[in-house]
Amino acid sequence: MGALKNKMQEHRKTRGFSQEKLAQTLGVSRQTIISIEKGRYKPSLPLAMIIAEIFDTRVEDIFILEEEDYK
Amino acid sequence: MGALKNKMQEHRKTRGFSQEKLAQTLGVSRQTIISIEKGRYKPSLPLAMIIAEIFDTRVEDIFILEEEDYK
DNA sequence: TGGTAAAGTAAAGCTAACTTTACGTCAAGT
DNA sequence: ACTTGACGTAAAGTTAGCTTTACTTTACCA
Numbered sequence: 260m261g262a263l264k265n266k267m268q269e270h271r272k273t274r275g276f277s278q279e280k281l282a283q284t285l286g287v288s289r290q291t292i293i294s295i296e297k298g299r300y301k302p303s304l305p306l307a308m309i310i311a312e313i314f315d316t317r318v319e320d321i322f323i324l325e326e327e328d329y330k
Numbered sequence: 331m332g333a334l335k336n337k338m339q340e341h342r343k344t345r346g347f348s349q350e351k352l353a354q355t356l357g358v359s360r361q362t363i364i365s366i367e368k369g370r371y372k373p374s375l376p377l378a379m380i381i382a383e384i385f386d387t388r389v390e391d392i393f394i395l396e397e398e399d400y401k
Numbered sequence: 402t403g404g405t406a407a408a409g410t411a412a413a414g415c416t417a418a419c420t421t422t423a424c425g426t427c428a429a430g431t
Numbered sequence: 432a433c434t435t436g437a438c439g440t441a442a443a444g445t446t447a448g449c450t451t452t453a454c455t456t457t458a459c460c461a
Contacts, residue, residue, distance in 0.1 A: 263376055277437060288420060293439065300418055303448090305334055307375045308395050318389040324379050348407060359450055364409065371448055374418090 262325040267296045270314045270321060285309055333396040338367045341385045341392060356380055 271281055271292075278296075282289040287306065295302050301322075302310065311318045342352055342363075349367075353360040358377065366373050372393075373381065382389045 278439095279437075289438090290421080291419060294419085297439085301375050303418065304372050304375050304378045304389075304393060305395060306418090307378075308390065308393070311390075312395075318375075319379065319382075322375060322379070324376060324383075349409095350407075360408090361410095361451080362449055365449085368409085374448065377448090 263298070263301050264323040264325060265295065265298070266321050266323075267292075267310070270316070271296075274314065281313075284313060334369070334372050335394040335396060336366065336369070337392050337394075338363075338381070341387075342367075345385065352384075355384060 271278070276284070278289050278292045282292045285292075285306065291302075291306075294300050307318050307322060311321055314321065342349070347355070349360050349363045353363045356363075356377065362373075362377075365371050378389050378393060382392055385392065
């Protein structure tokens with residue numbers, strides 16, 4: 260139950276994406292974007308990697324593990 | 331259903347870890363290690379990040395997205 | 402030959418990632 | 432006043448990550 264912080268919203272706004280547009284680009288629902296940004300759940304590994312790819316950066320630069328964040 | 335290749339086994343052996351020992355270090359079951367190495371399923375994001383951390387490298391250096399690997 | 406360590410398979414169960422649908426709010430523009 | 436875009440919540444259903452337990456195989460070595 261540790262925390263997994265993320266800079267999704269930050270990166271998204273910097274790139275001028277709406278949640279809707281980002282969702283379409285990623286091939287997921289808008290709900291998924293909202294939930295990830297709000298920290299309601301953590302993206303799957305492939306999704307996280309595609310996000311990093313689209314934002315032209317690394318996974319670790321968007322998602323940050325806090326302490327022991329098992330599972 | 332795209333593929334997500336991984337270099338888990340490679341990294342693990344390089345570090346001299348048995349599946350059992352790696353599992354304990356990560357705090358997951360040995361089954362989980364086997365299944366990830368065999369490509370039966372993909373680790374969660376936090377697990378992938380902890381793996382990368384333990385192997386002292388980046389997520390992208392262990393897990394490789396092939397083509398469009400949604401979800 | 403018998404024991405042990407490492408790696409593998411199988412199956413049943415729980416949880417959370419993700420979906421879809423639908424509705425609510427607030428700001429900006431016309 | 433009304434619409435439109437962007438953001439948010441809620442709830443029910445499916446799927447897959449991960450667990451536990453238990454059994455099998457292979458290889459090494461006393």
